[in-house]
Amino acid sequence: MRKRYLLSQATVTPESSFRAFEIFTARNDREKMLIDVLDLREQMLLYHLFEDVRGVSLHVRFSEIAYQRFKDNYKFVTMLRDPVKRFVSHYHWSYGKPQAHARIEDDFETFLESPRAKRIGATYVEYLCGLPKDVPTDSDEAVSAAISNLGKFSVVGDISDTRSFEQDIRKELGVRVKIKHENKGSKASRSRSELENPEWRAKIESLCAPDIAVWKAANAVQGGRDAQ
Incomplete structure (x- = not known):
């Protein structure tokens, strides 16, 4: 872009x-x-x-x-991805970087019990709701506001379907884009390993419940546009 x-x-x-x-x-x-x-x-x-x-x-x-x-x-444009996968990816991106402003210092199991993990599980709600910062991001009010604001975006992309995102960008903005993948590597295999742990996955899904609601709504919105 x-x-x-x-x-x-x-x-x-x-x-x-x-x-x-x-x-x-x-x-x-x-x-x-x-x-x-x-x-x-x-x-x-x-x-x-x-x-x-x-x-x-x-x-x-x-x-x-x-x-x-x-x-x-x-025109307002954003791109989302499956919240559970994004949660684990976010952890690995931030872990082990002592100089980074958003670094995570806890091991994964410890991190799952932290206030930061609760925030990251509601990242989409935090960024989309548009409400004052003192409104809890896991509240029904914040989730509803985030879902409502999805309708104000001209394009809501899915990182797992970059071709459709490229097509939607061309349709709405009149420009051609080609999405390439970066930051791929060994972290992906570690993410899969963590998601294969039933206890951890259940905890992640619970933490990501607010974002999962937004994710499902985003897919429904995009599906409705595709049908038009």
Whole structure:
């Protein structure tokens, strides 16, 4: 996508935005900062939209302000994946990286009992609900809001079906994209091993219940569009 908007694009990366937030606020409560930094990223989104940047990509909570102000000039696009697989992948991406802002230091079994694991199990809800940060992401209110906001996206892709995502992007934006796979390797086999543990899988599915509800709704929304 960045290549297609090469002359007018901006990317807000999680690491650098967190470091900017960290140094500006002089805070060191990292777990709370992982939530609060989302306000900064929404502000950066709004800045780029007001600058008329044509392609903006970032990890940001759904912004009702941005949607209402810019929905006539921009299309909103996101890509999701199976929440259980994403949960395990997220763990491996963040584990064993001592310098990373979102590092995970616990082994997998210990991590499953942590507050961070509960948050990651509701990542889709956290990012899509558009509600104040004090609303629990596993609440019915947040899940319902996240599902409702799916309808405001022009394209909701599935990482396991990149061809359909490419086609939908071309239809909605008029640009051709080719999705390639990165970050593949030994972590995939470890993820499969963890999902084959019945006790762990049951725990992961329980943690991911909010995101599973959103995932099912996203598939239903996309299926309805395909039928039109």
